[in-house]
Amino acid sequence: MQLQESGEMYLETIYILSQTSSAVRSLDVAEYMGFSKPSVSRAVGLLKQNGYLRVDRDGFLHLTESGEQIAEKIYERHTIFTNLLIRLGVDPKVAAQDACKMEHAISDESFAAIKRHIQQ
Numbered sequence: 854m855q856l857q858e859s860g861e862m863y864l865e866t867i868y869i870l871s872q873t874s875s876a877v878r879s880l881d882v883a884e885y886m887g888f889s890k891p892s893v894s895r896a897v898g899l900l901k902q903n904g905y906l907r908v909d910r911d912g913f914l915h916l917t918e919s920g921e922q923i924a925e926k927i928y929e930r931h932t933i934f935t936n937l938l939i940r941l942g943v944d945p946k947v948a949a950q951d952a953c954k955m956e957h958a959i960s961d962e963s964f965a966a967i968k969r970h971i972q973q
Contacts, residue, residue, distance in 0.1 A: 856905070858957040861927045862886070863896045864905060867914050868924035877914045930956035930964055937971060 856864075866885055870877045883893040897914065900906040905920030916924055934952035939945050959967075 856903075856923060859896065860900060860903075860905070861923060861957055862953075863893075863900060864916065864920050864924040865927045865931065867906070867916055868921065868928055871916070876911075878912055879914065882914070927956050930959070933968060933971065937967075 863882065863886075866882050867877055870881050870885060874881070879893045879897055880890065882888075882897075883890050886893070897906060897908065900920065901908060905917055905923065907915050907917055909915060931949075931952050934955045935945075935948045938948035938951055943951070
């Protein structure tokens with residue numbers, strides 16, 4: 854199943870939050886993203902239904918293996934694009950905003966080529 858950009862953003866956010874906290878709640882995601890709790894609740898339900906996320910009995914969010922793979926991929930793209938744009942002289946805040954757009958639109962093939970080029 855092809856995940857939409859918004860779903861990728863939720864997975865990436867949960868991934869980022871889980872790097873600094875072992876317990877991520879929907880409220881944490883809502884605060885981080887600046888979204889309403891009902892919007893996050895709906896997204897969490899869809900991600901759970903599609904096997905990207907599980908919610909434990911205490912309401913904490915956990916990425917499944919497939920959810921974590923997608924989140925790591927999107928986060929890597931975001932990080933690489935942000936750093937590349939900053940090295941090119943783009944303001945860090947603008948670079949992060951632009952990277953957020955780019956990370957969802959680029960193909961795996963093109964990203965791999967950019968990544969190889971940067972690493973040389």
